[in-house]
Amino acid sequence: MELPPFEIITGDRIDPLVFKFQFKNVEYSSGRNKTFLCYLVDKGNTADGLLRGYLEDEHTGLHAEEAFFKQCLAHYDLAIKYTVTWYVSSSPCSACAARIAELLKAWKNIKLSIFAARLLEWEEADVQAGLKALHTAGCKLRVMKPLDFTYTWDTFVENEEQPLNLWEDCKENYEYYHEKLADILQ
Template identity: 55%
Template structure:
């Protein structure tokens, strides 16, 4: 699996290597074509290539060319002892979404006598279908707490996306927008950064504020 993942990562890095410098070449980067890289499948790992993170987690208003969801996770299981695991999941929207893959491939056992604290850092918020499934799971699993930090809001102008986010909130999910501290944490925890420090892009803070305001508006709607 590791060899397979490495080959796939190397292949995609060649396509996304310019993602690090979107300023100056942003138009070219935004129009990256991923079709020739298929077939896509769900991939899990501990650390992703830095080019993936810089491109996929960039909090632009419209996610042109970003056809995947990256989900970085931390699971803390508390019982007689405390256990912690972390890693990431990536998907292709044409297949199994990363949110679903987390529950089928990563968080496969949930002991009702234990409590679980799960944190996700996702490149975009869950789609309406995934949001409904997650909300249903949380409602039936009171021993599981989920916090989702989102780089972008997926289809934030659509009513069904609004409904999905409100369903998550009603089920007890904590919804947050990623800011500089979360980006820095993910960079150091989930990215193969080769010792390089995280450098925020120019409009990271402004975009975070934009999405935070949109999220607040959506969650306050009746």
């Protein structure tokens, strides 16, 4: 079977069923093979001060993290202080983490916080090295708490004002990933 054309999908709001599947913080994430990246970009006192939306990588060579910098910060300005917050379905792969760390070292006016629903292949040494590189480059890394899922639901999902009913093991899974990330970053 041939895959559809490569693309990055962008939008304002995620379908609720897609969100519940893609952001579920389970340890074994079978079928969750793309990244959803919800973003907030605060450009301070500029005309377009706050940007909000999401990206997903769909059968593409370009990951959502890299697409964010190419599409959302295409007109990067050294004179502007950027505060960028990502809520992602999984933490960056090792290659993306390394590229983001290098970018943060070069572009000192970007403050990036990444809140991940789950850790991608956290047992792999190269993924751990990538997460450490991000942390060393000044990126704030955190696993999404139950309250973060609710915030993301309210901010980025077509929820028709319906509250998010968190899955039964959300808090336990958060604690599991939180502990793993703390061990990696120590």
